[in-house]
Amino acid sequence: MNVSDQLLQILKNEGVKHIFGVAGDALNPLVDAIAKQDDVKWIGVNHEGNASYAAFAQGELGNNFGVCASTVGPGALHLVNGLYNAKKERSPVLAITGQIPIEHLGTAYHQEADLTKIFDDICEYQAVVRSPEEAPRVILRAIRIAVNKNCVCRVELPSDIAFMKAENEFFVHKVFRSKSLTVPSSEYLLEASKMINTAEKVGILAGAGCREARADVLELSEHIKAPITHSLRSSDIFDHSTKNVVGLTGLIGNKSGYEAVMDCDLLLMLGTDFPYTNYLPKNTKIIQIDKREENIGNRTPIDLGIHGDIVSVIPQLRKLIHAKEDGSWLNSLNENFRTWKNNMHEKGSTDREMSPTHPQIVAKSVSDLASDDAIFTIDTGTSAIWSSNIMNFHSGRRIIGSFNHGSMAVGLPAAIGAQLQFPKREVWAMVGDGAFNMSMHDFKTAVTYKLPIKIIIFNNSELGFVKIEMEEAGLAPNLDALAVNNIDFAAYAKLCGGDGITISEADQVHDAVIRAKNSKLPFIINAVVTSGELALPPKIELEHAVNFGVSKTKELWRALKGDRAQWDNIKKEIESYFD
CATH class of the missing domain: 3.40.50.970 (Thiamin diphosphate (ThDP)-binding fold, Pyr/PP domains)
Incomplete structure (x- = not known):
């Protein structure tokens, strides 16, 4: 077993079914290893950029990471746009890139490119393999970071090392995958409940972070008579036929979705880093709940931030909130949204x-x-x-x-x-x-x-x-x-x-x-x-x-x-x- 065989074995252990890429020199040992088995399929594309977009799709849609591959400098550079897309969508992707032989690195060798520097703004971690001994450790680390942080990581495999005999095979093991949830302090939940209980018109701006908490968000909406405006990315979570959903805001949004955000007394931003500040209110109280603490207050000043997963926060918060009886504002927005949908139906x-x-x-x-x-x-x-x-x-x-x-x-x-x-x-x-x-x-x-x-x-x-x-x-x-x-x-x-x-x-x-x-x-x-x-x-x-x-x-x-x-x-x- 060489290092390429070992890399493939690790991918098989993790349930990878497809590797998208264009074959070439530094990748040849990996492509050869794939040809000797049936579990992982090589999907040859015509351009590496499309390989990275295809890998993004698999990372976004499944419970696993997508994989794309390219040879040295020029081929690796073609991966950039699709991988950047995976980064921005927070989709777990592993990029495998070849590299020129180690002895020639730093000599302006044919097709040499400083891939570490090039991918630094894309990858959370880069496993640059410098010996067979370290290969399984850094490869497993790259996968572990990609799946647990929903990010892009890269494995760089120089062409000479790819052929070398694999070492430290005892270290190859299943990657740890966290299923933990972030739960906030009770004092933050209590403060949020007070703000919601005293507000007359509460609006919800819901993003893709609500995917596992759809039922909880809908129940909260009904309980406090809050219209739900969704982001584009969460259009398949809060669809047009779901009760109390009033549409999109932003440049391609609709009137009821816009007004639900701009005309409320209190806005709940749930699992969203909605970027368009012109479509966020300036003088409205805002509670933002997100599992990524760096998002809280990122787009607009907030009155209260809660660091936690939506699926863990909303059920706890719901227990502390009084039901609201006045649904006139919500009913008006629902009616406006129905009118807009009818207009779209006519168009x-x-x-x-x-x-x-x-x-x-x-x-x-x-x-x-x-x-x-x-x-x-x-x-x-x-x-x-x-x-x-x-x-x-x-x-x-x-x-x-x-x-x-x-x-x-x-x-x-x-x-x-x-x-x-x-x-x-x-x-x-x-x-x-x-x-x-x-x-x-x-x-x-x-x-x-x-x-x-x-x-x-x-x-x-x-x-x-x-x-x-x-x-x-x-x-x-x-x-x-x-x-x-x-x-x-x-x-x-x-x-x-x-x-x-x-x-x-x-x-x-x-x-x-x-x-x-x-x-x-x-x-x-x-x-x-x-x-x-x-x-x-x-x-x-x-x-x-x-x-x-x-x-x-x-x-x-x-x-x-x-x-x-x-x-x-x-x-x-x-x-x-x-x-």
Whole structure:
């Protein structure tokens, strides 16, 4: 057994099933070890960046860590973006990188890169193997830190050591995994209960830290008549059909979700590091509860911080809180949220006959027809707006994406990782055309491994979210810079050995989604949609209104001067609004 065999044995002991990567020199001993057994599969991708996104998906969705691998300097550098995404989403991932032989380190050798320095801002711990004797100790330490801190760790294996005879095999053992919960002092719970008991209108802003405490948070909400506003990442915890949930806040939020946070007397921030300070109240009392103490008071001044797991804090706090009788404020917000949902339902109706069709119609059809335990990988951009506003992630549905890092091109590779981990569940990738163009080469990987992922491409031939950002800044969109020159994605799917269909009319959407749902092959719906659909924040501040007005004035002026593209853009927006 060499060091590579030993590394693989450790991964097998920990239940790892897949390693995503691109084979090459320094990794060859590990790839060879994988070929000699059947428990751990090597999943070869076309780009290491997609390997790290796929590993992120497995770390995020499962009870284990994801694994990706790359060879020396250039290959390792490609892992960075996906690993940074895993860091920001707090998903346990182990990255295995090769390295040049030890004797050449520090000599500017071919493909040499200081990987420790490069990955320092990503990894909680880096196991740089310098001898066979230390290998099992540092490898196990990396895994132990990754799974217990939900973070990214890296194993660096120089190519010469990878071939050496394994040592200290007696030290290889199962990794300790903590199931402990953080419980706060009773004095903090008592103070929190006093604040809640004396407040008239309590709002809840709930994040992904509530995943294991959903029932407790819902019971608390009903007990104190508190509306629940959720973060984007917790859309599958507090879905649109759950009682007292009133939606999202933030730039892509809705009015009732925004008002529940901004108009309360006391805000409970539960398991969230919600970053958008403009959408947090300035003069409202705030209690923040989080198991990561560094988050408490991170975004806004707070009146009381409680360090603890939501699943341990809320039941104890509930015992100290009096029931509230006045539900008028909550009822009003619930009614406003129902009105908003009805409006979204109308925007997703196939009665809207504009051509090309509206993106909301596509999102609603997927939401209506996907299975109750479907997994959705949501890419960054306007696809996130249509998904979060129109779709309902009820029952056992899960969503993952780049919600904190905000990187494009997560949708396709994350869907690959998710489908391999859960072969019996539907996996839908909701992506924009710009994001798909960044990662489309690994659609062939889905074909190679016979993964029936369903990819919805919102094809509006532009970087739509960037356009929104330019308009909010008071700029006339540079339509040349925003343009995306697309190929026929459905034909591309078939060329790769998958299947696909192009749609552009509302009456085509339902049947296309059914075809994707029933397909045994990787399937692309190339949904040609209008670029004229406007997405507005839940509250239009004066600055937003002024900047948007300035932007539209500039667009009109350029159109009057003969800019045909600006004329077409204005026309599409008007047609979309009135359809």
